[in-house]
Amino acid sequence: MDGAEIETIEGLGTQDDLHPIQAAFVDNAALQCGFCIPGMIMQSRSLLQDNPDPTEAEIRKGLSGNLCRCTGYEKIIGAVQDAAERMSSDTIATDGGDSTHEIVACSNQKCSRGENDE
Ligand code: FES
Numbered sequence: 001m002d003g004a005e006i007e008t009i010e011g012l013g014t015q016d017d018l019h020p021i022q023a024a025f026v027d028n029a030a031l032q033c034g035f036c037i038p039g040m041i042m043q044s045r046s047l048l049q050d051n052p053d054p055t056e057a058e059i060r061k062g063l064s065g066n067l068c069r070c071t072g073y074e075k076i077i078g079a080v081q082d083a084a085e086r087m088s089s090d091t092i093a094t095d096g097g098d099s100t101h102e103i104v105a106c107s108n109q110k111c112s113r114g115e116n117d118e
Contacts (some may be wrong), residue, residue, distance in 0.1 A: 009038035012045065020086040021079075023043055030068035030079035039066045044080045053084055 015017035018026065021044050031037045040063060045055060047062035054062065057079045060073070068076060 007042070007045075009041055011018050012041065019045075021048070021083040024083035024086055025079045028079040030071065030075040036070075038070040039081055040068065040076055044083060047080070048059060048084055048087060050063070052088060058080070104107075 002091075012024045019041075025031060025037060025041060029040070030040075043063055043066050044059075047059065051058060051062075056077055059077050063076065066113050
């Protein structure tokens with residue numbers, strides 16, 4: 001364990017710049033009391049780092065060590081699927097919330113997302 005790096009939910013994103021997984025949990029209402037959410041999100045992060053496009057069964061297996069007494073898991077599974085989709089986007093960094101939301105090459109031309117920077 002010497003030299004090991006420990007990452008907690010506090011290091012993932014901020015209130016003003018949520019990590020895509022945190023944002024997906026919020027947007028999918030994937031929590032009730034919130035007690036399980038830090039563990040669910042950190043386990044989801046590990047799962048998505050190892051497998052960026054997991055099936056529902058892989059998500060269920062990946063989160064099987066985390067218990068939620070409130071939600072029934074359906075919204076949590078949906079949030080992880082949503083997070084995987086968000087993180088697969090070329091506009092969102094997969095390494096955390098700090099370097100996200102960068103849109104490149106949008107000046108006076110259609111950018112890769114089909115938006116104009118007029
Ligand atoms: S939201 Fe309450 S334990 Fe999961």
